[in-house]
Amino acid sequence: MNSHVITLACRPVGLPTADNFQLQSQALPALQPGQVLVKNLWMSVDPYMRGRMIDRKSYIAPFQLGEPLEGGAIGEVIESRHPDFTVGSHVSSMLGWRSHFISRGDDLTRLPDTPLPLQSFLGIMGMPGMTAWVGLNRIAALKAGDTVFVSAASGAVGSAACQIAKLAGCTVIGSTGSAGKVDQLKQLGVDEVINYKQVDSLSDAIATAAPQGIDVYFENVGGDHLEAVLNHMNDHGRIAVCGMIAHYNDTEAQPGPANLANLIIKKLKMEGFIVFDHWEHYGEFAAQMGQWLAEGKIQSQETVYHGLEQAADAFIGLFEGKNSGKMLVKLGE
Amino acid sequence: MNSHVITLACRPVGLPTADNFQLQSQALPALQPGQVLVKNLWMSVDPYMRGRMIDRKSYIAPFQLGEPLEGGAIGEVIESRHPDFTVGSHVSSMLGWRSHFISRGDDLTRLPDTPLPLQSFLGIMGMPGMTAWVGLNRIAALKAGDTVFVSAASGAVGSAACQIAKLAGCTVIGSTGSAGKVDQLKQLGVDEVINYKQVDSLSDAIATAAPQGIDVYFENVGGDHLEAVLNHMNDHGRIAVCGMIAHYNDTEAQPGPANLANLIIKKLKMEGFIVFDHWEHYGEFAAQMGQWLAEGKIQSQETVYHGLEQAADAFIGLFEGKNSGKMLVKLGE
Numbered sequence: 001m002n003s004h005v006i007t008l009a010c011r012p013v014g015l016p017t018a019d020n021f022q023l024q025s026q027a028l029p030a031l032q033p034g035q036v037l038v039k040n041l042w043m044s045v046d047p048y049m050r051g052r053m054i055d056r057k058s059y060i061a062p063f064q065l066g067e068p069l070e071g072g073a074i075g076e077v078i079e080s081r082h083p084d085f086t087v088g089s090h091v092s093s094m095l096g097w098r099s100h101f102i103s104r105g106d107d108l109t110r111l112p113d114t115p116l117p118l119q120s121f122l123g124i125m126g127m128p129g130m131t132a133w134v135g136l137n138r139i140a141a142l143k144a145g146d147t148v149f150v151s152a153a154s155g156a157v158g159s160a161a162c163q164i165a166k167l168a169g170c171t172v173i174g175s176t177g178s179a180g181k182v183d184q185l186k187q188l189g190v191d192e193v194i195n196y197k198q199v200d201s202l203s204d205a206i207a208t209a210a211p212q213g214i215d216v217y218f219e220n221v222g223g224d225h226l227e228a229v230l231n232h233m234n235d236h237g238r239i240a241v242c243g244m245i246a247h248y249n250d251t252e253a254q255p256g257p258a259n260l261a262n263l264i265i266k267k268l269k270m271e272g273f274i275v276f277d278h279w280e281h282y283g284e285f286a287a288q289m290g291q292w293l294a295e296g297k298i299q300s301q302e303t304v305y306h307g308l309e310q311a312a313d314a315f316i317g318l319f320e321g322k323n324s325g326k327m328l329v330k331l332g333e
Numbered sequence: 334m335n336s337h338v339i340t341l342a343c344r345p346v347g348l349p350t351a352d353n354f355q356l357q358s359q360a361l362p363a364l365q366p367g368q369v370l371v372k373n374l375w376m377s378v379d380p381y382m383r384g385r386m387i388d389r390k391s392y393i394a395p396f397q398l399g400e401p402l403e404g405g406a407i408g409e410v411i412e413s414r415h416p417d418f419t420v421g422s423h424v425s426s427m428l429g430w431r432s433h434f435i436s437r438g439d440d441l442t443r444l445p446d447t448p449l450p451l452q453s454f455l456g457i458m459g460m461p462g463m464t465a466w467v468g469l470n471r472i473a474a475l476k477a478g479d480t481v482f483v484s485a486a487s488g489a490v491g492s493a494a495c496q497i498a499k500l501a502g503c504t505v506i507g508s509t510g511s512a513g514k515v516d517q518l519k520q521l522g523v524d525e526v527i528n529y530k531q532v533d534s535l536s537d538a539i540a541t542a543a544p545q546g547i548d549v550y551f552e553n554v555g556g557d558h559l560e561a562v563l564n565h566m567n568d569h570g571r572i573a574v575c576g577m578i579a580h581y582n583d584t585e586a587q588p589g590p591a592n593l594a595n596l597i598i599k600k601l602k603m604e605g606f607i608v609f610d611h612w613e614h615y616g617e618f619a620a621q622m623g624q625w626l627a628e629g630k631i632q633s634q635e636t637v638y639h640g641l642e643q644a645a646d647a648f649i650g651l652f653e654g655k656n657s658g659k660m661l662v663k664l665g666e
Contacts, residue, residue, distance in 0.1 A: 051598075059599075242597070244594050256588060258588055259586065259589075270604070271601070272597035272598070273600055274597070
């Protein structure tokens with residue numbers, strides 16, 4: 001049989017375009033003993049994938065030209081010669097951007113038996129939800145009463161961070177880029193929401209939204225956002241640096257914040273992190289998040305594109321603000 | 334009797350000049366019961382004082398126009414109506430920038446009985462030495478085998494940091510701004526020294542000096558230094574942000590480093606600190622440093638100006654690289 005795959009046709013310069021991606025058909029060989037055949041049902045597109053499209057040393061190897069892209073995916077085992085995987089079981093893997101693949105099982109994780117939607121394991125129960133939880137709890141040492149600012153608050157990670165911080169007893173301020181997203185965030189319980197595209201001065205808007213100052217900044221954006229928040233951090237504030245999406249498509253270096261001396265004046269801690277370094281805590285996170293979801297205390301928002309041929313558009317859409325919550329591609333229809 | 338004091342005549346714009354300072358004579362009243370009269374013997378000038386000359390909210394109140402400046406000083410009690418302070422005893426205080434002052438004792442610290450030179454309590458045994466020790470041990474969690482980069486390595490804090498890191502079993506790379514200072518740092522045992530004024534690319538120079546990368550950056554400078562070091566930090570590196578002297582005389586905001594995304598890519602922690610927040614650990618520091626000094630394992634370098642009327646020049650000289658090690662003003666001659 002054939003698998004449809006999306007390969008990296010050429011490396012993007014600036015905002016990715018459709019030309020960077022190529023849909024191909026690849027023949028899959030017959031299944032050998034110890035192998036399973038997986039049909040992907042859902043795949044994830046995430047901002048961090050932009051970094052892997054650059055040919056540089058980083059925490060994860062760059063994508064290779066002409067090779068299939070990779071990323072989180074949820075699939076169903078449709079043929080098995082492996083004793084641990086029965087036909088019909090659901091698995092997660094990092095082998096997205098393709099319709100089918102063959103595995104020896106060591107790169108698959110069986111999904112638990114749960115009433116949660118399968119795709120939640122790519123979102124609120126998966127890497128983005130875990131990223132929010134790690135950043136707040138393990139990097140920023142969140143505590144009740146903190147005032148928390150979340151940039152890109154409508155994204156998969158941001159909307160999880162806002163809700164986790166609210167459940168921890170914090171005051172939460174988010175920034176986002178459209179009136180519709182402002183409304184959605186307010187419905188999630190975010191105390192103050194700034195539409196950064198509609199303010200003359202983001203720094204002034206933060207001063208108004210958080211007259212008490214910011215204790216924890218969950219940083220997804222970088223650039224002007226970081227500079228504006230630094231002006232309003234409280235003493236001994238913590239900045240968990242999860243992403244800097246404002247810079248991912250830079251074609252030349254952009255200057256950083258002019259006010260980093262606030263690190264000294266306010267004795268701030270600023271720490272970058274990668275969720276995979278903390279994966280040993282996934283069980284603790286999943287138990288907590290599963291309970292919140294079962295109790296209806298956290299909502300999982302999704303934006304869904306349909307079909308592998310839409311995956312590139314979904315990915316590019318991440319940088320154009322086209323998603324509310326988790327951006328997903330539904331496959332296998 | 335009269336005290337000679339230096340007041341802040343006007344707030345500096347850019348590099349301070351002699352005009353910003355005014356030498357005045359102030360009459361001191363007769364001593365009351367419970368008071369002591371102190372004659373200052375040494376006073377400290379430190380880069381952080383530049384920040385107090387700006388009228389802004391910070392970790393310490395700004396200096397007031399027309400009022401005497403403040404800063405570390407070592408003095409001798411020359412008259413006492415206080416039971417705890419005998420004439421001839423030596424005290425440290427934050428009441429520098431003046432020849433004499435009257436105290437009720439609560440702003441004085443008696444110096445221990447020690448063979449160390451009095452002025453070392455303004456340098457290696459005092460705030461600058463403690464700053465180096467706190468930044469390395471309590472902020473950057475220094476451990477044997479780390480490669481440590483120290484900017485402004487010839488300063489009071491920097492030269493202490495270099496030596497403390499060497500004693501901890503680290504490889505130490507320093508940057509400084511003259512050939513003479515390069516030689517002095519090499520004599521202190523610093524493994525590699527970069528004269529940043531003589532290199533085409535500081536980043537390239539760091540790559541050559543530290544092919545194994547940097548684990549700990551003791552940041553005294555900011556600006557281009559920070560950007561260059563960020564390129565060469567190792568994964569999970571720690572940056573103790575002590576100062577950003579490159580920015581203290583900025584008259585307009587200068588852009589920050591363009592490569593802060595390294596915080597994420599390399600999972601770096603960057604933390605600002607103020608030594609006074611850690612003063613409860615002074616005893617631990619002083620015991621360790623006192624032993625190192627007694628054993629001849631640490632050298633204390635000093636640059637001495639003479640007379641209160643030279644204090645402003647000494648202070649301005651900090652920003653012109655005129656000191657090797659601790660910049661001091663000897664008074665009471």
